[in-house]
Amino acid sequence: MARIGVWLIGARGSISAVTVAGHAAMAAGMEPLGLVTERADFAGAGLPALEEFVFGGHEIQGGSLRDRARVILADCGLPLLADHVGEALDAVEARIRPGVVRGGGKQIAALGDDVVEARTDAEAVEKIRRDLDEFQAAVGADRLVVVNLASTEPQPPWQPCFEDADALLAALAGPDPVLPPSSLYACAALLGGDAFVNFTPSLGSRLPALEALALRTGAVHAGSDGKTGETLVKSVLSELFARRNLPVLSWFGQNILGNGDGRVLDDPANKATKIRSKDHLLPKLLGYAPESRVGIDYVGSLGEWKIAWDHIHFQGFLGGRMTMQFVWNGCDSLLAAPLVLDLVRLTAFAQGRGESGVLGALGAFFKDPMGTDEQRLVAQDEALLRWLASPA
Template sequence: MNSERKIKEPNGRLGILTPGMGAVSTTFMAGVIAANKDLGRPIGSISQMGKIRLGKRTENNNPNVKDFIPLAPMENMVFGGWDIFNDNVYKSAMNAGVLEKDLLNGIKDELTEIKPMPAVFDHNFIKNIDGENVKKEKNKMDYAKALMADISNFKEKNKCDRLVIIWCASTEVYTQITDVHLSIEKFEKALEDNHSAIAPSMIYAYAAIKSGVPFANGAPNLTVDTPALIELANKLNVPIAGKDFKTGQTLMKTILGPGLKTRLLGIDGWFSTNILGNRDGEVLDDVDSFKTKEVSKLSVLNSVLEPDKYPELYKDMYHKVRINYYPPKGDDKESWDNIDIFGWLGYKMQIKVNFLCKDSILAAPVVLDLAIFMDLAQRAGMKGIQEWLSFYFKSPQTKEGLQPIHDIFLQKIKFENTLRHLMGETLINYLGLDYYEED
């Protein structure tokens, strides 16, 4: 038995703020409100519908996750956020076309009340969309201070006890770490100097951390994955996590890839293509934003398959990813994967996957769980990078020098063992020899 970590109770209201109030965030917010009214179920959410095994298999002790560990209840959640468009959540959700109109009309009053605050926006980082609901400040430090004021005002106005911020906005152009990202002193000077290497998502992350608010990055942007902001999060005891919600095609890769590797089946090539027509697709139609997403998607298989350890099976694998903007699809993403594999004596085989999914339907429970578990992390006194939440990300953020775990099954074990650890329960390693040695 481990010693139980002291976890503060989730008393009072939890405010969840999302930079970006488009298809993903409005589907999440509307879904929680609908579930609270028994108009639907939060399917896909581990925090709401998951179970966790405790002790030996023979004990059959599998409580609900939400009954096992103190989590913020959905009934105590309050929503807000920022967006470059003025539309309230009802109008934005209707425009997104993800959820049925009858469902949205049934919760119209609640959704109409949620209005976006003016956003921090820089056309140099997101090129294919534009909006009028944006802040006007003289430099990036002033933008950060304006966001901190928004955070404080939202908490006071809505009588929230705690807040969490989840980035649900568009993918920014590809950015690499530069000198201004290496320390908090250099980062803050870059904010004051209006430095071009500081992206809007970094300003949100900085404002969140300075406000003591956990921050999770749902896009593949660099954002909080810099030495400066990691340093600040550790210094101020704030949990951070990222990057890029694991949905759609990459979810399938983290399921199929580990299966093929476990059976030591070789892969000659993996060709992936997608079409989607929502705002995300429009943004990714820009080559620089696509580069950010491409790097995130390509990293998955390399980590799962470990070609350096199995060169005869995976070293020469050709991996290609394409994303095409196709407006008629709306939020209904469609992906195709062609996987050329080989087995015994090198004989060739193929796997073809055609996944027709609703991107925001898959992302909504991820947003909910991240908000709930990031809040848990803060109440448990955890700080800095929350690698145990890798399960929810395409490109998990880890401590420098640590290779991320992409195998979804190993991620789930890590996630569940972290919950057991927090509650002082015995960790499960699935060895199972004790069942046979007892005789």
């Protein structure tokens, strides 16, 4: 059986812990609920088996993956699971290496008690690359998929802009940070021809020079910002209003969440990155920009739970005004982890088919998809199935 190395950035975070624990639980016989690639439509497509995955990763906070998984899974109503799959969590723990925070802003720097110092971005990329190579050799992986599950970074105060991949690589040698950490990880992965998936709204591989690098090294990449909760519902509901010709006057959404992600998003600079990713799709879906607002607030007592309340004010026949409201109560990491496993499977499949560059066909998984303008969930899902069936 082939081995696919899955390298998680933010490896002791909530999503990583649930991804590793969930993967082990399914190997022990739990049903693969919530995985898109387990639908009948995907059977026979030749996707890699979940058993092929072997995990490692980078992290900047200490602690242990098993302890982290215990707390999160207990919060999600699964108090015994972390210890049932404890061996698998401990095996991954032994493969976690210190990450880089250079260029990531003050919130990320403050989190880090286990970081690698790098004098230049080039040194940081080299270090990340070395860790990836050592991991691949140690576990005997045929290929690697790097998944960014780290805390959301602020948008860089500068606009990283390079003529091409060579100009970007040359700029990394200078003493000042040029790229945020998510892009340093992306650069290291793509440089070695490995796949990069950005599950966060951070910059990651969203730069023309990194796309050029991917095409040069024959790497695939995809992103950004997993579509797991409020935005998922939004991307279905807004089509309803568009198709029935019911003009939306305003769409107000408020999210409250209590986990580590929420704590980082409490900082206005980090929050702005997330809000941009969540708020930009309505004009694309509706064809006009209604009055809209997305709020995100940290409420510590909620732990792993995220609650979204959306109020939609719309007009009907003869201008009559009506409203719709919904409340989404989600256990954040249980929504995200199956999508991470799907994305690894699909990017590894693309690698196996010899594809390179951005994978727009994976847009259904993201709030702010790269390589496609399509935002409607059903159309995105159909595009995914067409891509799967298309010859390499």
